[in-house]
Amino acid sequence: MYLISVDLGAESGRVILGKLRAGKLTMEVVHRFPTGSTEMNGTLRWNVVGFHGEILHGLRLIAARKIKVAGISCDSWGVDYVISRDDEPLISQPFQYRDPRTAKTFPATLRKLSAKAIFAETGVMFMGINTLYQLVDDAESRPELLKVAHRFLNIGDYFNWLLSGVPRAEVSLASTTQLWNPRKKAWSDLLIRKLKLPRQLFPTVVASGTKLGNLKGVEGLAETKVIASCSHDTGCAVAAVPAASGNQWAYLSSGTWSLLGVELPKPLITDEALKANLTNEAGFGGTTRFLKVLVGLWILQECRRDWELTNGPTDYGVIAKLAEKAPALRSLIRPDDARFAAPGDMVRKVQNFCRETHQPVPTTPGAIARCILESLALRYGEELNTIEALTGRTIKTLHVVGGGAKNALLNQATADALGRTVVAGPTEATAAGNLLIQAYALGKVKGLPGIRKIVRASFKSDTFKPQAKTAKQWQEARLRFHKLRKPTRISSSKP
Numbered sequence: 001m002y003l004i005s006v007d008l009g010a011e012s013g014r015v016i017l018g019k020l021r022a023g024k025l026t027m028e029v030v031h032r033f034p035t036g037s038t039e040m041n042g043t044l045r046w047n048v049v050g051f052h053g054e055i056l057h058g059l060r061l062i063a064a065r066k067i068k069v070a071g072i073s074c075d076s077w078g079v080d081y082v083i084s085r086d087d088e089p090l091i092s093q094p095f096q097y098r099d100p101r102t103a104k105t106f107p108a109t110l111r112k113l114s115a116k117a118i119f120a121e122t123g124v125m126f127m128g129i130n131t132l133y134q135l136v137d138d139a140e141s142r143p144e145l146l147k148v149a150h151r152f153l154n155i156g157d158y159f160n161w162l163l164s165g166v167p168r169a170e171v172s173l174a175s176t177t178q179l180w181n182p183r184k185k186a187w188s189d190l191l192i193r194k195l196k197l198p199r200q201l202f203p204t205v206v207a208s209g210t211k212l213g214n215l216k217g218v219e220g221l222a223e224t225k226v227i228a229s230c231s232h233d234t235g236c237a238v239a240a241v242p243a244a245s246g247n248q249w250a251y252l253s254s255g256t257w258s259l260l261g262v263e264l265p266k267p268l269i270t271d272e273a274l275k276a277n278l279t280n281e282a283g284f285g286g287t288t289r290f291l292k293v294l295v296g297l298w299i300l301q302e303c304r305r306d307w308e309l310t311n312g313p314t315d316y317g318v319i320a321k322l323a324e325k326a327p328a329l330r331s332l333i334r335p336d337d338a339r340f341a342a343p344g345d346m347v348r349k350v351q352n353f354c355r356e357t358h359q360p361v362p363t364t365p366g367a368i369a370r371c372i373l374e375s376l377a378l379r380y381g382e383e384l385n386t387i388e389a390l391t392g393r394t395i396k397t398l399h400v401v402g403g404g405a406k407n408a409l410l411n412q413a414t415a416d417a418l419g420r421t422v423v424a425g426p427t428e429a430t431a432a433g434n435l436l437i438q439a440y441a442l443g444k445v446k447g448l449p450g451i452r453k454i455v456r457a458s459f460k461s462d463t464f465k466p467q468a469k470t471a472k473q474w475q476e477a478r479l480r481f482h483k484l485r486k487p488t489r490i491s492s493s494k495p
Helices: 048-063 105-112 115-122 131-141 143-148 155-164 189-194 233-239 271-275 298-309 316-325 346-356 365-391 408-418 429-441 447-458 468-483
Strands: 002-008 012-021 024-034 038-040 043-045 069-075 081-084 151-154 210-214 225-228 249-254 257-264 279-282 288-295 397-401 421-424 462-464
Touching: 002 048, 002 155, 002 233, 002 429, 012 048, 012 429, 024 048, 024 429, 024 447, 048 069, 048 155, 069 155, 069 233, 069 429, 081 131, 081 155, 105 131, 115 189, 115 271, 131 143, 131 151, 151 155, 155 210, 155 225, 225 429, 233 249, 233 257, 233 279, 233 288, 233 429, 233 447, 249 365, 257 365, 288 365, 298 316, 298 346, 298 365, 316 365, 316 408, 346 365, 365 408, 365 468, 397 408, 408 421, 408 462, 408 468, 429 447
Parallel strands: 002 069, 069 225, 249 397, 397 421
Antiparallel strands: 002 012, 012 024, 038 043, 081 151, 210 225, 249 257, 257 288, 279 288, 421 462
């Protein structure tokens, strides 16, 4: 059986052809295209018109092969959205989450409704870029647009609509908005009413693995079913975590962002979770992804962009080798420091942090990359300990999936920082989860255990153990890292 995953990320989009046969999944990237944000009149936007053209190009390449494709589904990052009407698919070019438009809206909203009240309704962590604050900004700054709009759709759902003609919000992506009530399994009427958001904007929500309709507009694929798998990329990735059984494992979806958490049978909405700024997002099969959204390889990606301008190393493989040769644990940064949230001049920001905290200032790409990777690993350790304490679970294994699973230095550093086993892979977990949830919707796979069984059979994993010879060095690094920490408070932007 052939299936198509359209995986949209912050750096690139891919049209991936999957083949499920005899209990194993194989995948081929048929078309890849850049997805970086576009500057327009001093704002950051997503070029969704361009994305749509690239997706159609990839689908036509597949159609030219004259194969029967059973299903297709799109997934994306969370929070951002497109406003549309039935007769007009794009009323306004959607904002990119790093645009600073919610800098004032976020604190103003928390003055109208307390963080405790919002968290009690949604169980979602506080980030200024959440859909909630973006919609409030639209209601206050661009009310004329909302008056003519029929709905908002988050990015993955938007493309599923364009491909099928059926506008639906899938629950895993809806749950990232901070407007979804996971207990009532409905949009929060309280927040919509209190914040005076137009009720007509909120689309019908469907479960993960819902068939929407036949694919439109691509000759040769008219019988292909458009399926809302998990429209949230992390929801797909977690579904493809190759854990066998039990609850002594956690996951890390490692890419531009780091999503670190555990899988729970129901939301954990407590004062302690609010204080720790953890989030409850819907997972496949009625599960809850209890997690922390952390800065990921974004800082390294931005440094790479700086090095491109100075003819420095730009290939991630070369950067990784240079980092391996650099001295270990020499300098550390707090990846959650606010300065690292905005794009641009990232090398200087890393160096300035080290300078301000009286550490050796890294000057070479290898030293800077090592500083970033080891700091990420230490940050993961902090948050995993918090998650373990709040859930009462004993976490023995961390499954790392996504692009970061390819970085051996980061994986070994994570094992050392956590003092736990790290299992890395698959790197294409998002696409695998997307494809296998489609297979579930089409009756070819039996639930989450069936999906994970196929993942284990289809992809190899690498195991990293904490190294006894460096245990003392990492313990000292944990203490140094903790001393760099600022008092915790709800941030107005995603780190």
